[in-house]
Amino acid sequence: MSSIISIKNLNKTYDSGFQALKNINLDIKRGEIFALLGPNGAGKTTLIGSICGIVNPTSGQIIADGHDIQKFFRQAREKIGLVPQELTTEAFESVKATVTFSRGLFGKPDNPAYIESLLKQLSLWDKKNSRMMALSGGMKRRVMIAKALSHEPSILFLDEPTAGVDVELRRDMWEMVRQLRDQGATIILTTHYIEEAEEMADRIGVINKGEIILVEEKEQLMRQLGKRQLTLHLQTPIAAIPNELSHLPLSLNNHGQELTYTFDTQSEHTGIAELLKQLSRHGIDFKDLNSTQNSLEDIFVNLVRSNT
Numbered sequence: 001m002s003s004i005i006s007i008k009n010l011n012k013t014y015d016s017g018f019q020a021l022k023n024i025n026l027d028i029k030r031g032e033i034f035a036l037l038g039p040n041g042a043g044k045t046t047l048i049g050s051i052c053g054i055v056n057p058t059s060g061q062i063i064a065d066g067h068d069i070q071k072f073f074r075q076a077r078e079k080i081g082l083v084p085q086e087l088t089t090e091a092f093e094s095v096k097a098t099v100t101f102s103r104g105l106f107g108k109p110d111n112p113a114y115i116e117s118l119l120k121q122l123s124l125w126d127k128k129n130s131r132m133m134a135l136s137g138g139m140k141r142r143v144m145i146a147k148a149l150s151h152e153p154s155i156l157f158l159d160e161p162t163a164g165v166d167v168e169l170r171r172d173m174w175e176m177v178r179q180l181r182d183q184g185a186t187i188i189l190t191t192h193y194i195e196e197a198e199e200m201a202d203r204i205g206v207i208n209k210g211e212i213i214l215v216e217e218k219e220q221l222m223r224q225l226g227k228r229q230l231t232l233h234l235q236t237p238i239a240a241i242p243n244e245l246s247h248l249p250l251s252l253n254n255h256g257q258e259l260t261y262t263f264d265t266q267s268e269h270t271g272i273a274e275l276l277k278q279l280s281r282h283g284i285d286f287k288d289l290n291s292t293q294n295s296l297e298d299i300f301v302n303l304v305r306s307n308t
Ligand SMILES: Nc1ncnc2c1ncn2[C@@H]1O[C@H](COP(=O)(O)OP(=O)(O)OP(=O)(O)O)[C@@H](O)[C@H]1O
Pocket: 014, 015, 016, 018, 020, 038, 039, 040, 041, 042, 043, 044, 045, 046, 047
């Protein structure tokens, strides 16, 4: 897959002297969903703002769909749709007028058929004549997406798309974003919600204190760093893990009723066969067992912690 965005040696120091981005190098592949994860103040909005031409980088280069964002701002910006964090809309305008106006801002000729298909896709067609102020928060968010897509960009940025949105609407949004990707858009989203990245992203980038500390295929990331836990629900509670088993990665929980074994999904030998043999030797029987994969959240928390 070729790159649609290429960022080289990007730095941003604000007038206050604060360095918000530190030598960022990042390529976004055409047609992917890329999730940029990071704690508060990590530099996510500054990075997106730089790509969209809202923030002026101190140094470095950004190419968006073939155009240098600093040298050919208009051409590069035309390729980009941005859905900002805040809902900003004209209260008295109709949905259709708002979206049509946004297209005009990019100097694109009217295309009522495109606007109609966009509103239909975002389930807004029924509301096309409603005033913005009469819409629910979720509908307003959809209009923000329609506005961002009104000039037919190839790249869509979603800055915290589901902040403050209820679970059901969040799932709808995810579905919508996937559909957009399937139609050929490249999507970059920032999020605090690990679950959102886990659910949607093809690749994940982690930014912390202005530095990209990791970029990885999501599946690969989960495989590489994911640990699995096997929990054995014991027939009879035990007071302590027998000394002979103390070298194993075991923990005793739930008043001695559960024994949890942590192992690496990547290693050749999980050690489970040996564990079961040892338990049987010590007369520890279990009535049930289940296993769980460590979540991306564990991985993320560990990464950010080890980077501080
Ligand atoms: N105009 C500005 N002047 C000075 N410092 C700024 C300015 N804008 C942002 N910063 C600082 O730069 C850092 C990165 O901010 P940014 O908004 O990019 O982070 P973020 O990852 O988007 O955070 P959040 O998740 O809270 O939105 C923060 O420490 C912030 O205080």
